[in-house]
Amino acid sequence: ARLGVDLQGAIRSHQLHLNYHPILSLDSGHLEGAESLVRWNHPVLGGISPAEFIPIAEESDTIFDLGAWVLEESLRQMSHWIQACKDLAPDVISVNVSRKQFSDPQMIENFARIIRESNVPPARIQLEITEDVGDIDLDLVVTRMHQLKQLGVKIAIDDFGTGTSTFAAIKSFPIDTVKLDISLVSQIVSSIDRAAIVHSLAILVRNLNVKMVAEGVETAQQIPVLQELGCHSAQGFYFSKPLDAKDFETQMGLFG
Ligand code: G
Numbered sequence: 001a002r003l004g005v006d007l008q009g010a011i012r013s014h015q016l017h018l019n020y021h022p023i024l025s026l027d028s029g030h031l032e033g034a035e036s037l038v039r040w041n042h043p044v045l046g047g048i049s050p051a052e053f054i055p056i057a058e059e060s061d062t063i064f065d066l067g068a069w070v071l072e073e074s075l076r077q078m079s080h081w082i083q084a085c086k087d088l089a090p091d092v093i094s095v096n097v098s099r100k101q102f103s104d105p106q107m108i109e110n111f112a113r114i115i116r117e118s119n120v121p122p123a124r125i126q127l128e129i130t131e132d133v134g135d136i137d138l139d140l141v142v143t144r145m146h147q148l149k150q151l152g153v154k155i156a157i158d159d160f161g162t163g164t165s166t167f168a169a170i171k172s173f174p175i176d177t178v179k180l181d182i183s184l185v186s187q188i189v190s191s192i193d194r195a196a197i198v199h200s201l202a203i204l205v206r207n208l209n210v211k212m213v214a215e216g217v218e219t220a221q222q223i224p225v226l227q228e229l230g231c232h233s234a235q236g237f238y239f240s241k242p243l244d245a246k247d248f249e250t251q252m253g254l255f256g
Pocket residue numbers: 036037038049050051054070096097098242
């Protein structure tokens with residue numbers, strides 16, 4: 001509860017910042033995207049992981065304000081990169097959206113305003129949502145996803161292939177991208193069964209004309225296997241850790 005109270009203040013007093021994780025073409029190395037990841041530097045407790053504070057924010061409506069802040073800040077950064085770096089900017093900024101945010105009656109109104117005021121072309125914005133919507137009504141999520149699509153943004157399914165609802169998600173959601181979960185990617189080299197699952201998912205995804213991105217690539221050996229399985233985009237510690245904006249600019253060569 002204490003962290004929940006601190007979090008409201010953290011948003012107001014600039015204790016939050018974003019890191020960016022590069023999404024790369026496995027074939028050309030081209031910078032296809034940047035996933036923004038929130039970080040909290042607590043004045044007393046130090047760095048707190050989003051794995052810890054996002055669930056706390058989700059227990060109250062704090063996630064609504066946090067989600068709005070993350071979207072605004074991601075788009076402010078992306079707008080800067082587009083203007084300052086031109087062709088060297090990432091193609092897409094990918095922003096995590098908590099399933100709980102879908103229960104916010106103002107969600108679409110707020111997202112529409114933030115996107116409009118950002119000056120980032122909506123086609124260069126991707127919203128990531130996990131395939132399991134939990135206790136949020138599936139019909140509500142589907143309706144809101146269609147409303148988001150009408151704003152012109154891309155939708156990605158995060159943690160794809162792990163949940164209990166992989167097929168429901170791919171069938172019901174208007175998706176552009178699936179992000180293959182790290183738990184599948186980590187085992188494709190060692191487990192024939194896992195590779196077979198990824199292969200099947202890849203066929204399904206390709207037939208639906210959906211882009212597949214591998215998450216959590218950690219070794220060089222995984223790359224040819226992913227390409228063989230039909231996955232041509234990836235992110236992971238093998239390429240880079242999530243970076244703050246300055247390091248992202250330097251390491252991704254955004255200024256040439
Ligand atoms: O970046 P890291 O591995 O510490 O992230 C841990 C978890 O927190 C991941 O599940 C990630 O999706 C989630 N996360 C990170 N940033 C955000 C954010 O801005 N919004 C939401 N909803 N989740 C985030």
